[in-house]
Amino acid sequence: MELVASDLACARGGVAVLEGVGFTLRPGQALVLRGPNGIGKTTLLRTVAGLQPPVEGRVSVPPEGVAYAAHADGLKATLTAAENLRFWAAVYGTGPAAVERALERMNLMALRDRAAQNLSAGQKRRLGLARLLVTGRPVWVLDEPTVSLDAASVAVFAGMVRAHLADGGSALIATHIDLGLTEAAELDLTPFRAVPRATGAFDEAFA
Template sequence: MELLVEGLTVARGGVPVLENLGFRLSSGQVLVLRGPNGSGKTTLLRTLAGLQPPLAGEISLPPEAIAYGAHADGLKGQLSVAENLAFWASVYGTRDIERALVDMNLVALRDRPAANLSAGQKRRLGLARLLVTGRPIWLLDEPTVSLDAASVALFADAVRAHVAAGGAALIATHIDLGLDAAIFDVTPFKADPDATAGDGAFDEAFL
């Protein structure tokens, strides 16, 4: 299982933000994306997740390998914690939600409507969705937002267990999660928008 990126150029609003970018992410690895706010980390993750097309380059990965965790938690407020996880488990063709409840400290909240959760609890539930996807490659965009120190530790443990089982994770974060991870700084790949202006770049506003 491997994610291979070669010569990739990604755009925001049709304007290139990162260009000629490449890296390899293999089973058992964690790669942390770094770079200033607005440098293109979210755009890169969205492109890798298939939510928008690249302007150039190649993304090679096994089919149905990606689970993407964005800023939004993707919860249905009227459903309980357990019902939300069961819904996502059914979407991905898996069944067991108990491990996710335990690993993200949600057992006591299993019957509470998601709308009645605190911001940190909603974030834990959003991250618990990853555990029921069965997907080997996690793409995560600032996953620890709204989490206290104890919850950050729970999340880091979940990532360790995932990669120990042969998974991989690409994480955009500004904090040290205490993981055995390589750092990939996107700053050197900042694009020159003027160099590609007028090339008919795709405008993601139409997605």
């Protein structure tokens, strides 16, 4: 499934932050967004994921094709790790095999019966990222996915992304960490910084 962003302008809090952004993300490809804090990486990701409308331009991708992972892990505290993934599998219509694969891929098998509220920050993050595997969606839009992860877990996550790409999926990632994805292209957003101007609209994105 191909994702195409055409001449995008994005706003945060009713003020334009990016303009003229364009790229194509094809199956098997990863694109890493670069740029200083505050430039609008999160705003762009939210726009691509369909969580806020662009000020100008368009994003071409079926809404059911995108899985978005931001800073929140999206966990239910009283459910176990396995129960959390089963919940999301039911939401997305995937089966038990996807849950087991997600637990194994993110090294969570030993924690499958532990309540999410009793997991460490890093373990919660791994579980939140494992949720991507039960969505069944080919385009992953990821905002600083390695927050709270140690070096070993970063490597595990990078392996998960690499396997997703090998299966024909794609990933758009905002990160300051080198994930070791040698196949990934990079897009520096600095040249697309907008001259601040009011857009007349308000959104709740944060960059």
